Amino acid sequence: MKKTVINELRKDPLVGRWIAVLGESLPPSAYIGENSRETAKENSCMLCAGRESETPMEITRMSPASLADPARKWSTRVIASFDPVFTVEGDLGRRGEGMYDKMNSIGASEIIIESPHHHVQPEDMGLDQMIRVIQTYRDRMADLEKDFRLRYTLIYKNHGKSAGALSGHPLSQLTSTPVIPKRVKEEFDHAKQYFAYKERCIFCDIMREEMRTENRIVIESRHYIAFCPYASKFPFETWILPKRHNCAFQDIRPDEIEDVALILSSFLKKLRALFPDLSYNYFIHSAPNRVTRKDHWHTLGEDYHWHIEIMPRFLRTTGFEWGSGLYILPTSPEDAAKYLREV
Ligand SMILES: [Zn+2]
Numbered sequence: 001m002k003k004t005v006i007n008e009l010r011k012d013p014l015v016g017r018w019i020a021v022l023g024e025s026l027p028p029s030a031y032i033g034e035n036s037r038e039t040a041k042e043n044s045c046m047l048c049a050g051r052e053s054e055t056p057m058e059i060t061r062m063s064p065a066s067l068a069d070p071a072r073k074w075s076t077r078v079i080a081s082f083d084p085v086f087t088v089e090g091d092l093g094r095r096g097e098g099m100y101d102k103m104n105s106i107g108a109s110e111i112i113i114e115s116p117h118h119h120v121q122p123e124d125m126g127l128d129q130m131i132r133v134i135q136t137y138r139d140r141m142a143d144l145e146k147d148f149r150l151r152y153t154l155i156y157k158n159h160g161k162s163a164g165a166l167s168g169h170p171l172s173q174l175t176s177t178p179v180i181p182k183r184v185k186e187e188f189d190h191a192k193q194y195f196a197y198k199e200r201c202i203f204c205d206i207m208r209e210e211m212r213t214e215n216r217i218v219i220e221s222r223h224y225i226a227f228c229p230y231a232s233k234f235p236f237e238t239w240i241l242p243k244r245h246n247c248a249f250q251d252i253r254p255d256e257i258e259d260v261a262l263i264l265s266s267f268l269k270k271l272r273a274l275f276p277d278l279s280y281n282y283f284i285h286s287a288p289n290r291v292t293r294k295d296h297w298h299t300l301g302e303d304y305h306w307h308i309e310i311m312p313r314f315l316r317t318t319g320f321e322w323g324s325g326l327y328i329l330p331t332s333p334e335d336a337a338k339y340l341r342e343v
């Protein structure tokens with residue numbers, strides 16, 4: 001039995017950012033050779049079908065698309081993380097330490113196993129399987145929104161070594177936190193201000209502008225556009241934005257699930273056609289938990305608009321970018337979109 005390690009959340013008093021500090025510190029040797037670390041091979045991978053009893057606790061599973069293949073007992077599985085940074089047991093224990101603020105890292109850290117098969121790339125899973133992955137995302141978000149201690153749930157994917165992938169097995173991750181992370185909070189604040197000023201959703205305005213100019217659009221489907229944002233931080237960064245205004249991803253309708261599965265896999269195929277061994281991250285930006293609370297954000301439904309951001313990982317961030325937060329983009333979003341459209 002593993003002993004429970006208590007991690008804590010500390011607030012940076014200067015910029016208001018929360019940081020999770022692990023209760024059990026890693027020694028320097030743990031960082032050496034980080035980038036050359038091998039990801040799990042198929043024969044040592046416990047996320048593959050048949051080794052279900054060896055993984056951390058199973059939270060849920062989705063049945064296979066067809067019962068014709070009895071060897072496949074599931075199509076997607078959600079399990080607790082191997083080394084969870086956030087855990088569900090306990091209370092927040094908000095407290096001060098001298099001038100500083102901290103609390104326990106209550107939350108959820110989960111692994112969404114996207115397929116029973118080890119070698120399948122997300123874009124090659126087939127539309128039915130991708131739909132199940134998206135349904136699993138939706139179900140987990142909806143479930144965690146009910147926990148009043150949690151403020152935000154982020155679903156994200158790390159694909160490839162330089163994107164921080166855990167394993168060679170296709171998976172996404174989910175982290176639910178008792179605070180709203182700074183990066184998403186900035187989006188919420190700006191969306192709220194924009195709405196208060198213009199009485200229009202900023203994302204709906206971005207969509208209209210992108211559809212008018214067209215030169216940054218990569219793919220347009222019935223319910224979504226995939227486009228390279230006007231002021232992207234990274235080359236070939238792409239967002240998928242739903243045409244129907246809605247703040248929360250988990251309110252997605254069945255026909256929209258099908259369509260987002262289609263546009264996401266089509267986009268990933270295009271990305272791979274341009275960059276065969278690319279590492280990338282994607283994540284879903286959705287509304288914070290909508291449980292009514294003291295400082296409830298009443299206009300959330302109007303102000304915010306969920307979306308997916310996809311970030312290819314080519315370049316090392318330089319001192320200038322770290323120091324200033326001002327990113328240098330060597331390929332313009334207009335050219336990136338053109339390359340992606342034409343491939
Ligand atoms: Zn595997």
Ligand SMILES: [Zn+2]
Pocket residue numbers: 201202203204205244245246304305
């Ligand atoms: Zn909108």
Ligand SMILES: [Zn+2]
Pocket residue numbers: 187285307309
């Ligand atoms: Zn976003």
